[in-house]
Amino acid sequence: MKAVKIGICGFGTVGSGTFNVLNRNKQEICARAGCDITVEHIGARRDNANSDTTGVKVSRDIFDVVNDPEIDIVVELIGGYEVAKELVMQAIENGKHVVTANKALIAVHGNEIFAAAHKKGVSVLYEAAVAGGIPIIKALREGLAANRIEWLAGIINGTGNFILTEMRDKGRAFEDVLQEAQDLGYAEADPTFDVEGIDAAHKLVILASIAFGIPLQFEKAYTEGISKIAPQDVSYAEELGYRIKHLGIARRNGKGIEIRVHPTLIPEKRLIANVNGVMNAVLVKGDAVGPTLYYGAGAGSEPTASSVIADIVDIARTLSASPEHRVPHLAFHPDTLNNDPVLAIEEIETAYYLRLSAIDKPGVLSQVAQIISEAGISIEALIQKEPVAGQDHVQVILLTSRAQEKKIISALAAIEGLDSVDGKVTRIRVESLDG
Numbered sequence: 455m456k457a458v459k460i461g462i463c464g465f466g467t468v469g470s471g472t473f474n475v476l477n478r479n480k481q482e483i484c485a486r487a488g489c490d491i492t493v494e495h496i497g498a499r500r501d502n503a504n505s506d507t508t509g510v511k512v513s514r515d516i517f518d519v520v521n522d523p524e525i526d527i528v529v530e531l532i533g534g535y536e537v538a539k540e541l542v543m544q545a546i547e548n549g550k551h552v553v554t555a556n557k558a559l560i561a562v563h564g565n566e567i568f569a570a571a572h573k574k575g576v577s578v579l580y581e582a583a584v585a586g587g588i589p590i591i592k593a594l595r596e597g598l599a600a601n602r603i604e605w606l607a608g609i610i611n612g613t614g615n616f617i618l619t620e621m622r623d624k625g626r627a628f629e630d631v632l633q634e635a636q637d638l639g640y641a642e643a644d645p646t647f648d649v650e651g652i653d654a655a656h657k658l659v660i661l662a663s664i665a666f667g668i669p670l671q672f673e674k675a676y677t678e679g680i681s682k683i684a685p686q687d688v689s690y691a692e693e694l695g696y697r698i699k700h701l702g703i704a705r706r707n708g709k710g711i712e713i714r715v716h717p718t719l720i721p722e723k724r725l726i727a728n729v730n731g732v733m734n735a736v737l738v739k740g741d742a743v744g745p746t747l748y749y750g751a752g753a754g755s756e757p758t759a760s761s762v763i764a765d766i767v768d769i770a771r772t773l774s775a776s777p778e779h780r781v782p783h784l785a786f787h788p789d790t791l792n793n794d795p796v797l798a799i800e801e802i803e804t805a806y807y808l809r810l811s812a813i814d815k816p817g818v819l820s821q822v823a824q825i826i827s828e829a830g831i832s833i834e835a836l837i838q839k840e841p842v843a844g845q846d847h848v849q850v851i852l853l854t855s856r857a858q859e860k861k862i863i864s865a866l867a868a869i870e871g872l873d874s875v876d877g878k879v880t881r882i883r884v885e886s887l888d889g
Contacts, residue, residue: 457490458770461519461550463541464531465498468555468582470505471755472529472762483763487770495519520545527769529762530554539563542578546570551773553765555582555758561656561672564663568783575777579765584657585610585734587757588750589764594664594738595785601740603665605705607718607887610657612732612752613641613648614680614700618717619730622688622697628681640732650679651700651715658702661736662713666706666794667786671713674796678716687809687880690851691719694835696807697727698882710795712802719807719884726887737887745888800860805834805884808852810869811876814841818874819850829865831857847876853884 460476462469473493476483484490496507497516513519520528520541528545530552532538538559545552546567554560560567560580571578581591585608594603609615613635620631632649635641647653655675663670680700691698696719705712720727725747729735734752739745751757772780782788812818819838826833832855839849854862866879 459494461495461525462529463497463516467755468758469531470502471759475759487767527551551769552578557583557656561659564670582761586752587760601742604739606738607703608736611654651677654702654715662704664785676714676799710797806854807882809880811847813874814848825868
């Protein structure tokens, strides 16, 4: 079998990690692929001091790599939307296979990219786009192929998980921990994608498409961040036997598909509740296998490179196979994708944690309870904290039964309209995530 020649576009943290691991483990990688795999061409605006590229062609224009006739597989690691899309589409047009770690690109432009690749008979693989070094794409596309996936839930952004872990363990405020995350390099100078859930939503949309056989629909994902989580919410959740995690949840129900990212209370005994720091984990429930958990490093140079190289090996193994005998891009063959609707957040059903500040006088709780009851919602647990010296308001914490989101929205509007309730009611969704 002829040597497979790789072109890497982007030579930052992941690009250099991919190059280094390919060189360090070349013998094992080639033995697994059944052929020689060589990095032939690198496209990078600057050199990387962590890698010795002696003997490898290096271009400052990444499109030189895509247009190099010697290259079999283009590895796109530049990130972003538009330039990356242009690069990938040009590679496909040139008949080259593509490996990418770009979750935003796949979530937003994946349908178009996969259609072009299908037409040209080439592969576009993207294991590293979700959860770094955890092989969750391969698990869903291949390992769980016998299953009807019922739901999945994941901690798929390490920055948010680090912040919530520090808030729980040390009682720190969100803003304080965010600054530390930026100082440590976990969060960007503009942390919006991480803390407001956009990064996790990109990843969740990909997982949901593979799990449920639907087209990629990023614009329909519900996204809510962690910036409004207060230390007392973390503490009260612990009192109730829960932990707060920033989860991406995708579920199939009788009406359609739920795709949502938001802070979530989950029972502290669940394995996923004990995933801390910058680590990632994805819990998948299949009808045949039951719940399975995938845990590991969700980012980093070599963990992500591990997934990039796994895709390179997969392509190298199937270069001589006809396109119809390769694993489909979204697990299901294109003509079998279904049109199950993605539900609006108002249509989903879950339990809720509610925290409100109320005047400390008789009858207030009964008013709140009546409003919730009239909405057809039960109260499962209630905590009323002692008033702080010198203040006439108390903190009231409730856990509700499962209810449709639009019912809880209506009930909260009525509660917030009471003269005895001060300000907005804090609401966090609750999931049991049991088998």
